[in-house]
Amino acid sequence: MRRNRLPLSSLTFAGIAAGLAAGLALAAGTALATPTSLEAQAFEDARGNMSIALAGDAIISRKMSPYREPEFLALRDIIESATTAFVNLEILFHDYEDDVIPAAASGGTYMRAEPEIAHELAWFGFDMVSLANNHTMDFGAGGARRTVAAAEAAGLAVAGFGENLARARAPAYVDTPGGRVALISIASTFADAMRAGHQRPDVRGRPGLSPIRYERHVTVTADQMAGLRDALSVAGRGGGSGPRLNFGGMTFMEGSKPGVKTVPHAGDLAEIIEVVKEAQRQAEWVIVTSHSHEGADRREVPADFLVDVARAVVEAGADMFVGHGPHILRAVEMYQGKPIFYSLANFAMQNETIEFQPQDNYEAQGLGYEDLPGRFQDVRIERAGASSFPAGKGFWESVVPVVEYEDGKLKEIQLHPITMGWQLPRPVRGRPMMADDALGQEILEGLAKLSAEFGTTMTIEDGVGVIRP
Structure with a gap:
């Protein structure tokens, strides 16, 4: 429950006063004009005052409500005190x-957790979640349907999965004291069989997630293009002619400077933009969120297509774009006065304590039927070495932004640094809490540096990152 709702008594008295004023006006034979300030005050959600807390990936497999550390409860207070709060499920x-x-x-x-764990996210203060990601269909449509049911039973609005593509693309709506919020969830990182399909009059649609696919455009020199055509000809594939060549899911083009650029799938982006426009008609606030692992030349930098998508949805009317997926922080960009968070990294990282895994995963690590989940995790981490999640410090650090609006305009963004316990024992690490002063400063300075590459100025004030328009 949010603590900043307008008291019922205030609404009642305001309504009575407005009614008396209207009655007196009619009695005097005058026409009612625009609503008085007293009448406008009665509608709190029309004022344009809103605070939105945001978090990255929630891989939550265990209860959080039993814990009582001040740093842990302080994080909960930040999220619960916001008018509304989002996390990727x-x-x-x-x-x-x-x-x-x-x-x-x-x-x-x-991925799997007991259905009751959904209530832990509600306990933390979240009320909307995205479900379009590379784990949506780990257990088929049945697993996704059960997830939606459990999340909704806990009071969480869910976007990103549906029985067909139209349903998967559709916004989830949350009514808050600060206004109605639309959440649109998409993903670029997924196995192709996971994406939802359009419904026809004669064939039902395919259950799945809402995709934003992308294409790779590879620029090569004329000599390189000729060599590629020759190789395809030898392989019996045919090289064709002209300035472009499609092969292996990529488009090759002749140019003076070799390179690779990713671009959004035109059809997917067009559909998403129409959904954003529809959400803008039906809600006062529109959030678009994408689960995207893909990076540029550095993992910390978003892929070209993701930048294009984020800016396109803002241009279409979204109030913010929230990225997650690579499990590390990426830049914050202010675009047309609206925030783009290219990745909020993790909020909870408890994938190591998931109880059961299918045999496919054991076989991938050279393990048999006699091996158990703890052994599976040991071998998997040992094989991955320095590239494993437990070894990477950045995987266990993030920020929780709170975006503040006043009179319908962006006032400021506060970025609260958090830690999930890097190098702590497996049964402990993965739960979020506020970072201490030294670690918080390190996290925020790193994010400020990444954001500066996108022209964003972030200051650090009393251990909190601040971005002002």
């Missing part, structure tokens, strides 16, 4: 029911 809620069947391919770990 990168876990599935189910009990391995008959309709919950492991897919042949997953997003890595086959």
